[in-house]
Amino acid sequence: xxxxxxxxxxxxxxxxxxxxxxxxxxxxxxxxxxxxxxxxxxxxxxxxxxxxxxxxxxxxxxxxxxxxxxxxxxxxxxxxxxxxxxxxxxxxxxxxxxxxxxxxxxxxxxxxxxxxxxxxxxxxxxxxxxxxxxxxxxxxxxxxxxxxxxxxxxxxxxxxxxxxxxxxxxxxxxxxxxxxxxxxxxxxxxxxxxxxxxxxxxxxxxxxxxxxxxxxxxxxxxxxxxxxxxxxxxxxxxxxxxxxxxxxxxxxxxxxxxxxxxxxxxxxxxxxxxxxxxxxxxxxxxxxxxxxxxxxxxxxxxxxxxxxxxxxxxxxxxxxxxxxxxxxxxxxxxxxxxxxxxxxxxxxxxxxxxxxxxxxxxxxxxxxxxxxxxxxxxxxxxxxxxxxxxxxxxxxxxxxxxxxxxxxxxxxxxxxxxxxxxxxxxxxxxxxxxxxxxxx
Numbered sequence: 001x002x003x004x005x006x007x008x009x010x011x012x013x014x015x016x017x018x019x020x021x022x023x024x025x026x027x028x029x030x031x032x033x034x035x036x037x038x039x040x041x042x043x044x045x046x047x048x049x050x051x052x053x054x055x056x057x058x059x060x061x062x063x064x065x066x067x068x069x070x071x072x073x074x075x076x077x078x079x080x081x082x083x084x085x086x087x088x089x090x091x092x093x094x095x096x097x098x099x100x101x102x103x104x105x106x107x108x109x110x111x112x113x114x115x116x117x118x119x120x121x122x123x124x125x126x127x128x129x130x131x132x133x134x135x136x137x138x139x140x141x142x143x144x145x146x147x148x149x150x151x152x153x154x155x156x157x158x159x160x161x162x163x164x165x166x167x168x169x170x171x172x173x174x175x176x177x178x179x180x181x182x183x184x185x186x187x188x189x190x191x192x193x194x195x196x197x198x199x200x201x202x203x204x205x206x207x208x209x210x211x212x213x214x215x216x217x218x219x220x221x222x223x224x225x226x227x228x229x230x231x232x233x234x235x236x237x238x239x240x241x242x243x244x245x246x247x248x249x250x251x252x253x254x255x256x257x258x259x260x261x262x263x264x265x266x267x268x269x270x271x272x273x274x275x276x277x278x279x280x281x282x283x284x285x286x287x288x289x290x291x292x293x294x295x296x297x298x299x300x301x302x303x304x305x306x307x308x309x310x311x312x313x314x315x316x317x318x319x320x321x322x323x324x325x326x327x328x329x330x331x332x333x334x335x336x337x338x339x340x341x342x343x344x345x346x347x348x349x350x351x352x353x354x355x356x357x358x359x360x361x362x363x364x365x366x367x368x369x370x371x372x373x374x375x376x377x378x379x380x381x382x383x384x385x386x387x388x389x390x391x392x393x394x395x396x397x398x399x400x401x402x403x404x405x406x407x408x409x410x411x412x413x414x415x416x417x418x419x420x421x422x423x424x425x426x427x428x429x430x431x432x433x434x435x436x437x438x439x440x
Contacts, residue, residue, distance in 0.1 A: 033063065033064075033065070033229065033230065034062065034064050034065065034229050034230040034231070034232045035064055035065050035066045035067070035068055035206065035226055035229045035230070035231055035232070036055060036058065036059040036062065036064045036066070036067045036068070036093075036232050036233075036234050037067075037068045037070065037202065037231055037232065037233050037234070038051065038052070038055045038067070038068070038069055038070070038233070038234050038236075039069075039070045039233075039236075040052065040069050040070065040071050040072070040073065041070075041071075041072040041073065041104075042072075042073060042074075042244075043073065043074060043075065043076040043077075044073055044075065044076025044077060044080050044081050044084070044109045044110070044113075045076055045077050045080050045244075045247055045292050045293075046077070046080055046247070046292045047240050047243050047244040047247055047292070048076065048080055048084065048244075049080040049083040049084050049087075050240065051236055051240055052069065052084045052087055052088075053083070053084075053087045055067060055069075055234045056087050056088070056091045056093065056095070058234055059091075059093045059234075060091070060092050060093050062232070064093055064232070065093075065094070065224060065225055065226050065229050066093060066094045066095070066096050066118075066119075066209075066224060066226060066229075067091070067093050067094070067095050067096065068096045068097075068098055068202070068205070069095065069096070069097045069098065069113075069117070070098050070100045070101075070202075071097050071098065071099050071100070071104070071106055071110055071113065071114065072099065072100070072101070072104035072105065072106075073105070073106060073107065073108075073109065073110040073113075074105065074107050074108065074110075075107050075108025075109045075110060075131075076108070076109045077109070077292075077294075078109070078133070080109070081109035081112050081113060082112075082155075084113055084116075085112055085113060085116040085159065088113070088116045088117060088118075089116065089162075089217055090217070092216070094118045094119065094214045094216070094222055094224060095116075095117050095118050095119075096117060096118065096119040096120075096121060096205070096209065097113060097114045097116075097117035097119075097120055097121065098121040098122070098123070098199070098202070098205055099114065099121070099122040099123060099126045099128060099186070100122075100123040100126065100201075100202075101123060101125075101126075102123050102124060102125030102126060103125055103126065104123070104126045105126060105127050105128065106122075106126070106127075106128040106129075107127075107128070107129065107130045107131070107183075108130060108131050108132075109131075110128070111128055111129060111130075111131040111156070111174070111177055112131065112155070112156055112159060114128060114195070115156060115159045115160055115163065115169055115174060115194075116159050116163070117163075118163070118214045118216070119196050119197065119209055119212065119214065119224075120169075120194070120195040120196050120197075121195060121196060121197040121198070121199055121205055121208075121209070122186035122189060122190075122195050122197075122198055122199075123186060123198070123199060123200065123201070124186050124187070124198060124200065125186070126185075126186050127183050127184060127185055127186070128177075128183065128184055128186075128189055128194065128195070129177045129181070129182050129183030129184055130177065130181040130182070130183050131152065131156065131174075131177040131178045131181070132149070132152075132177075132178055132179070132180075132181040133148045133149060133151075133152045133178070149178060149179060152178045153175050153178045153179060156171075156174045156175070156177070156178055157171045157174060157175055159174075160174045162217075169193070169194065170192050170193040170194045173192055173193075173194055174194075186198045196209075196212075197209060202231065206226040206227060206229065206231075207226075207227050209224050209226055210224055210225065210226045210227035211223060211224065211225075211227075212224050243288075246285050246286075246288065246289050247288075247289050247292045247293065248289075249289075249293055249337075249338050249346065249347055250347055250348050250351045251289070252285075252286050252289030252290060252293060253286075253334065253337065253347055253351065253355070254351070254355070255282045255283070255285050255286040255289065256282070256283065256286035256290075256303075257355055257358075257359070258278065258279065258282040259279045259280065259281075259282035259283025259284075259285075259286055260279070260283070260307060261275075261279065261362060262275040262276060262277075262278045262279015262280070262282060262283075263275075263276060263279040263280065263283065264279075264307070264311075265279070266279060293338060294338055295337065295338065296336050296337055296338065298333075298336055299332075299333045299334065299335070299336030299337035299338075300333065300337060301333070302329045302330070302332055302333030302336065303329070303330055303333035303334065303337070305326075305329050305333075306325075306326040306327070306329035306330035306333060306359070307326070307330075307359075309322045309323070309325050309326035309329060310322070310323065310326045310359065310360070310363035310364075311363065313326070313363070313364075323360065323364065326359075326360075326363075327356055327360060330355075330356050330359060331352060331356055334347055334351075334352040334355065334356070335347070335352065385405060385406065385410075385426050385429060385434065386426055386427070386428070386429060387425070387426060387427075388405050388406055388425070388426045389405075389423060389424070389425050389426075389439055390403045390404050390405030390406065390410070390423070390424050390425075390426070390436070391403060391404050391421065391422070391423060391424065392412075392418050392419065392420055392421060392422050392423075392424050392436075393409065393420065394420050395417065395418065395419060395420055396412050396413065396414045396417070396418040396424070396436065397413070397414060397417045397418070398413060398414070398415065399413070400412065400413055400433075401413070401414070401418070403424050403434070403436060405424075405426060405434065410432075410433075410434045411432065411433050411434070412424070412433065412434045412435070412436045413433060413434070413435055413436070414435065414436050414437060414438075415437075416437065416438060418436070418438050422438060422439070423438070423439035424436040424437065424438060424439055425437055425438075425439045
């Protein structure tokens with residue numbers, strides 16, 4: 001009897017241990033009901049950083065088995081990249097970075113983000129690498145360049161070492177990617193232990209990472225259950241989409257010019273209203289974009305100087321010198337506006353050419369016509385009589401006399417006596433009395 005009881009107790013103990021084994025080992029099985037997928041393409045910036053942070057938060061609240069980031073980037077801002085890495089490290093949901101589709105790349109900042117993922121994956125036909133740091137505030141001297149390079153090397157090696165226990169992260173290659181800007185294809189990256197998986201598409205990726213055990217930063221482990229998980233795409237949303245659009249250097253530049261044109265036209269023609277509203281909104285949006293972009297203020301001041309030259313050309317006889325100076329100043333300012341060492345922050349040469357031509361036409365034609373209309377003497381009403389020519393219908397002297405001007409009889413006066421029938425010219429109006437002189 002006692003032996004039966006002991007055997008049953010032993011069986012029960014074994015059963016309990018088997019049930020509690022994952023918990024005792026600190027391993028949890030991911031729910032697997034869904035995986036959240038986001039797409040991160042283009043230059044990495046504040047909008048990208050906010051998008052990833054919000055998606056990680058949503059995936060955590062939804063209890064997603066994993067967050068998959070479909071990545072295709074040439075690089076981006078260091079501050080935004082570091083924030084994304086921090087968010088990935090702090091995520092309670094496993095993060096998978098998937099360089100996709102074929103032809104995509106994870107370059108520069110994209111290398112750091114991929115290395116930081118719990119699982120790094122690539123599609124065939126993609127590449128990773130070229131992570132050498134570039135400045136966003138001008139060309140670096142040797143000392144500054146070495147400091148930036150060493151800082152980037154230390155950072156990426158720390159990321160690789162932190163992920164080495166749960167994934168394939170080749171710290172030696174990561175250092176070469178920074179120092180020598182080396183790159184790898186998907187197959188080479190898998191072979192050299194830089195990534196964990198090469199997958200043809202999202203479905204293939206979900207199958208290949210199913211069952212993988214991931215060690216999270218809080219020392220717990222999660223076993224992925226993704227083979228049958230539903231795919232939920234978390235789109236960027238209209239707000240972030242708009243902010244991402246205006247953060248494009250070409251769009252920010254155009255918004256700045258529209259803002260300047262609108263405010264100038266409103267100040268020149270008070271009461272027009274619409275140009276002022278459109279200009280103010282455009283200028284504020286461009287200022288937001290400039291906060292997220294590596295702006296060279298020397299370039300910005302050259303553009304402002306060009307606008308001043310175009311305005312002065314309307315009022316100063318320079319025989320075209322100010323216009324030529326304005327064109328040169330605006331072109332050089334546009335070329336210098338954003339840091340050239342970051343290719344994804346360069347302005348399109350077509351945009352620069354079109355903007356210079358439009359600006360010259362705007363000031364030489366539209367604003368020029370408005371200014372000439374403002375300076376032109378009135379042709380209607382009493383003020384329009386100044387300079388008009390008429391005929392004396394009687395003798396005109398200091399005491400008075402009548403003259404026919406613009407088809408009407410006017411009481412006139414003249415410092416010089418004028419005989420009847422002579423031509424007269426109006427030089428001044430006082431009330432309803434004209435002051436005239438003999439027309440030679």
